[in-house]
Amino acid sequence: MxxxxxxxxxxxxxxxxxxxxxxxxxxTRIDLALANDITAPIAMEVFYLxxxxxxxxxxxxxxxxxxxxxxxxxxxxxxxxxMRLFSQEQNLLHFFDLGEMGVEHALLPEKGLVLPGxxxxxxxxxxxxxxxxxxxxSGMGSTDLGTAMITGRxxxxxxxxxxxxYQGKPKPWVSGKDLILYTIGDLGVDGARYQAMEFTGxxxxxxxxxxxxxxxxxxxxxGAKNGIxxxxxxxxxxxxxxxxxxxxxxxxxxxxxxxxIRHYNLGEIEPQVAFPHLPENARPISKVGKVSIDQAVIGxxxxxxxxxxxxxxxxxxxxxxAKGVRLIIIPATPWIYRQAMVEGLFDIFLEAGxxxxxxxCGPCLGGYMGILAKGExxxxxxxxxxxxxxxxxxxxxxxxxxxxxAASAVLGSIGPVEALPGFKKMKGCxx
Amino acid sequence: MKYLGRVWKxxxxxxxxxxxxxxxxxSSDPKELGRHCLEDADPDFVKKVNKGDIIVxxxxxxSGSSREHAPIAIKAAGVSCVIAESFARxxxxxxxNMGLPIFESVEAAKKIKEGDLVAIDxxxxxxxxxxxxxxxxxxxxxxxxxxxxxxxxxxxxxxKVQGKRLREKAKRKK
Numbered sequence: 206m207x208x209x210x211x212x213x214x215x216x217x218x219x220x221x222x223x224x225x226x227x228x229x230x231x232x233t234r235i236d237l238a239l240a241n242d243i244t245a246p247i248a249m250e251v252f253y254l255x256x257x258x259x260x261x262x263x264x265x266x267x268x269x270x271x272x273x274x275x276x277x278x279x280x281x282x283x284x285x286x287x288m289r290l291f292s293q294e295q296n297l298l299h300f301f302d303l304g305e306m307g308v309e310h311a312l313l314p315e316k317g318l319v320l321p322g323x324x325x326x327x328x329x330x331x332x333x334x335x336x337x338x339x340x341x342x343s344g345m346g347s348t349d350l351g352t353a354m355i356t357g358r359x360x361x362x363x364x365x366x367x368x369x370x371y372q373g374k375p376k377p378w379v380s381g382k383d384l385i386l387y388t389i390g391d392l393g394v395d396g397a398r399y400q401a402m403e404f405t406g407x408x409x410x411x412x413x414x415x416x417x418x419x420x421x422x423x424x425x426x427x428g429a430k431n432g433i434x435x436x437x438x439x440x441x442x443x444x445x446x447x448x449x450x451x452x453x454x455x456x457x458x459x460x461x462x463x464x465x466i467r468h469y470n471l472g473e474i475e476p477q478v479a480f481p482h483l484p485e486n487a488r489p490i491s492k493v494g495k496v497s498i499d500q501a502v503i504g505x506x507x508x509x510x511x512x513x514x515x516x517x518x519x520x521x522x523x524x525x526x527a528k529g530v531r532l533i534i535i536p537a538t539p540w541i542y543r544q545a546m547v548e549g550l551f552d553i554f555l556e557a558g559x560x561x562x563x564x565x566c567g568p569c570l571g572g573y574m575g576i577l578a579k580g581e582x583x584x585x586x587x588x589x590x591x592x593x594x595x596x597x598x599x600x601x602x603x604x605x606x607x608x609x610x611a612a613s614a615v616l617g618s619i620g621p622v623e624a625l626p627g628f629k630k631m632k633g634c635x636x
Numbered sequence: 637m638k639y640l641g642r643v644w645k646x647x648x649x650x651x652x653x654x655x656x657x658x659x660x661x662x663s664s665d666p667k668e669l670g671r672h673c674l675e676d677a678d679p680d681f682v683k684k685v686n687k688g689d690i691i692v693x694x695x696x697x698x699s700g701s702s703r704e705h706a707p708i709a710i711k712a713a714g715v716s717c718v719i720a721e722s723f724a725r726x727x728x729x730x731x732x733n734m735g736l737p738i739f740e741s742v743e744a745a746k747k748i749k750e751g752d753l754v755a756i757d758x759x760x761x762x763x764x765x766x767x768x769x770x771x772x773x774x775x776x777x778x779x780x781x782x783x784x785x786x787x788x789x790x791x792x793x794x795x796k797v798q799g800k801r802l803r804e805k806a807k808r809k810k
Contacts, residue, residue, distance in 0.1 A: 591654060592653070592654050
């Protein structure tokens with residue numbers, strides 16, 4: 206039998222085929238279909254227009270109003286109302302209204318809704334996040350999602366795979382965010398267009414699930430169709446803690462074919478900062494120069510997890526945010542919110558002069574809760590720094606890890622944790 | 637159906653945030669979205685563009701978010717089709733599903749100039765720059781997809797096909 210990659214194996218299994226090859230068009234069943242308050246209203250319209258009466262499985266259609274929720278204006282409130290009514294009508298088991306709502310790509314794994322080996326499509330480009338669990342997950346538009354809600358199926362072109370091999374010991378304060386920014390810097394924002402990015406190599410065993418979610422999350426920023434990790438012990442423990450089910454573990458065969466294999470030596474990777482206006486503009490922290498900031502945002506589907514908040518708190522502890530800098534912290538889910546509070550992280554954030562928002566995508570996509578004025582500059586743990594992404598078209602977003610973002614908030618300009626006053630007493634983030 | 641229009645040029649990596657900023661996404665009304673099309677790349681674009689005009693861009697057009705509002709906004713602004721060196725994956729699918737014709741040609745994207753009068757035949761994939769008097773070749777659009785685009789997108793197309801089937805069924809019963 207022909208050797209295959211993990212991506213090819215999952216796609217073949219869902220298409221009812223023994224094997225698939227890159228470029229092949231397949232029709233597959235899906236395990237989960239996801240939409241949010243921006244994309245669901247159109248998907249629901251499509252659902253009815255295409256003759257939909259009942260969703261294919263009320264357990265497998267997930268709706269999360271997270272982008273403009275708590276409702277930022279009347280129009281957003283109307284969109285959420287439509288989702289609420291649809292969920293009631295269709296008896297959806299997984300409609301997460303305010304109170305249960307979290308940033309979708311942090312929420313679904315936490316609720317155990319995605320398992321290894323699953324095939325997930327979502328009307329949100331960062332659906333690729335779930336690849337961290339060894340699942341195939343990819344973003345699509347509302348029309349594709351609306352029809353999949355009826356049929357439980359979709360069509361896909363099997364992607365070629367790019368293998369990314371990480372070796373060596375990480376430098377202090379280097380996180381999954383730094384690895385993915387470095388990788389996008391190397392590949393370019395269309396370097397993996399239409400491809401599967403397979404994250405492998407001995408270094409990754411030491412990286413937490415949170416780090417892996419961050420990396421898979423940003424696969425789309427290199428143009429990829431999906432990002433994926435081979436499940437290991439850490440994956441299995443995570444799945445056990447979040448679900449009663451196990452999923453199905455797939456690995457890539459040793460003879461599997463890749464379009465390209467790239468090796469990265471962690472000994473050479475510093476914390477990274479992606480300059481405006483593309484995620485590929487990654488620079489090592491030592492080469493950033495003087496970049497003063499007006500705002501720092503810690504949150505989003507990329508870096509709003511508990512581990513991210515813990516690192517931010519570790520850096521911020523005993524410090525004050527620089528005068529003139531607004532620090533906004535957004536725990537990604539209600540569970541993370543509460544846990545951060547219990548662990549005393551809120552005290553540290555508030556003591557430092559930051560504010561804590563309820564879970565929402567908010568400022569990441571320029572929705573609300575921290576919009577930038579003309580000429581303002583933000584450092585953020587989010588995923589995109591496109592023109593106008595966080596507000597005014599003449600504002601700027603710099604992407605970085607929670608550690609660098611927190612340190613920069615204190616410094617008033619983008620800088621490393623080591624530059625903080627009294628740094629010697631702090632320990633690096635342990636892997 | 638051939639497309640004929642004046643060209644508006646854009647660079648590489650024109651992302652969906654630039655095509656339609658998130659601040660307008662609490663609506664999915666095409667007219668409203670069309671009013672803000674490409675506003676952050678060129679605030680006057682919507683004022684300048686005429687019905688039938690063509691966008692010519694560089695690499696990775698439509699990168700970023702999965703928002704279908706992007707092809708909807710482009711269509712609603714009156715743009716007839718987009719030529720680019722390459723398109724981002726999700727945008728490609730969304731454009732076809734929304735009935736916005738798109739053509740990939742590195743040569744055409746590089747050589748066509750802003751303001752040129754360009755004609756495109758989707759059946760042959762031939763792009764004719766009438767100002768430069770040059771021809772370029774893109775992949776033709778297969779007949780079923782042309783039909784889908786003509787109908788105004790995937791859903792309108794499905795509705796038409798289903799309606800036709802139902803009518804035929806009813807006829808047979810009579």
